[in-house]
Amino acid sequence: MSADIVQLVPNRTPSLEPMMQLVAADLNHVNAVILERMQSEVALIPELAGHLIAGGGKRMRPMLTLASAALLDYSGTRHHKLAAAVEFIHTATLLHDDVVDGSGLRRGKRTANIIWGNPASVLVGDFLFSRSFELMVEDGSLKVLRILSRASSVIAEGEVDQLTAQRRVETGEDHYLEIIQAKTAALFAAACRISAVVAERGEAAERALDAYGRNLGIAFQLIDDAIDYASDAETMGKGVGDDFRDGKVTLPVILAYARGTDSERAFWRAAMAGERASDADLDEATLLLRSSGALDDTLNRARLFGQRAIDALGPFAAGRAKAALVEAVEFAVARAY
């Protein structure tokens, strides 16, 4: 390992392309595992799981497992099953999230709960979650099992925490960061960390990759939060303003509320309580988010966490894999521009 400095100053449009090219061959193996292991004699399972798994996801988390392994010059194949396990955990949480939120649209397609109903989405989520543990058991590393079972608990805790915080506009920024660290960043961190375990590169490499994934995950979520107010439905593949209408108190809202006048705060309280959910209300909200600087500062925070993710890679030698991981961060934080 050698220290080198990478600046987060993209002089071109950053893209996931370098990471996709880096892991392309491995990702084919992962996709084969995913397709094979989502099968069941109960036909509804592959039908429903396939809808989401084949439905245009970027495979961000398994790609991170593969790219992290490449960073460590890992030459085995164990990471294929484990990357599939990570994607199964992610897919299970998406299925349950859509039930919890009553979502109707994801990645531009109707959600599974709309097509097959909530019961099927809950149960197929449970199946994929169980299957992910079967894959980890087949791999046989108790350390990997520990990392991913812990991440799964933390994700569920974060989801319940967010449920509790829902519609509570007085949620603080620190509390909110805890929530997204749990519900989003924990799996990013675990996805990266397990490659250091498989490559047997020791605790320091594990911690560095964990920090990379965790900070990237936070940045990723903050950008998602901003996009919900700053983009249009076509670009983001889900309904714009969903968070607003669901009363989801995300960082843009937290900052705007903190900075707001009395009447603005009254607006946010009413909006998060579900009493201001029209298109005009959404326009009003977006205006407040822009004028208060809340949206810009959410992006600034995201960039900060992105920078921390990149800095966490400091100990690793420069090269194609590291460049790809750096550009993945730049891509993540550039999505809202």
Add this chain to the structure above:
Amino acid sequence: MSADIVQLVPNRTPSLEPMMQLVAADLNHVNAVILERMQSEVALIPELAGHLIAGGGKRMRPMLTLASAALLDYSGTRHHKLAAAVEFIHTATLLHDDVVDGSGLRRGKRTANIIWGNPASVLVGDFLFSRSFELMVEDGSLKVLRILSRASSVIAEGEVDQLTAQRRVETGEDHYLEIIQAKTAALFAAACRISAVVAERGEAAERALDAYGRNLGIAFQLIDDAIDYASDAETMGKGVGDDFRDGKVTLPVILAYARGTDSERAFWRAAMAGERASDADLDEATLLLRSSGALDDTLNRARLFGQRAIDALGPFAAGRAKAALVEAVEFAVARAY
């Protein structure tokens, strides 16, 4: 081990008491683990989980783990964490089942989904499920992890299978037995089997305890199915006729449909389709189940599986633990008398 023959001819009212006495001290340890490990800084988690976990369940599955360990003269403490893991898996499936079925009553209490809503029930179920894997990882046996992760997948498959079969009165008996083998018996089997792993008693003991638990689980479910038509709400602690009103095609209905006249079959089709769900319809259904012998024969099938469970214990030496496991079967099949 010595072979001995035990007949399923209770000459007294069988009870769970011998098993409860056998495992009482161990069960205290298990309850301590359960209470400790369902905690979270997110207050809603212990609140919701505690409602169900403290809510009068018999701890049937963890008791089976403990009694199986006693049968094998296991003297360690590893089974405490694992029995807690089994109970967490069971609790998670109950939480999700109640969401899937829209149930309002369980064990005589309002269900968690009614009190806290479906989203919280889904997510706390996910948390308990993850927590169960954390407990297994702490124990450190990959074999136990394999058995319980496999059981979890099979349970979810069985639940989806049942969802698919719901309201389909033409579901065959064999298909139905597959469903309950998956959704109910797989966890009974795993709960017993893991004690043979922990006690390091070899593949034959594992298989025997697996068979005991599996057959007991099938008997248990069939009796539950019969009780839904043969008992009253006070005795069973859930609404009588719930299966009927939910259009759940259970063995009593399958047998009555198979044996019915054209007009009786028309009644069952309408009933399972949800078009005959009044109290009078339930009375009519119960009458048909009795006159066709469907209810009696469901109980007869349950007794047969109960006998198979007892016979599976053949290889084990007679003694207090074996007598308790035998009586647990007798208790299970006697519940509907």
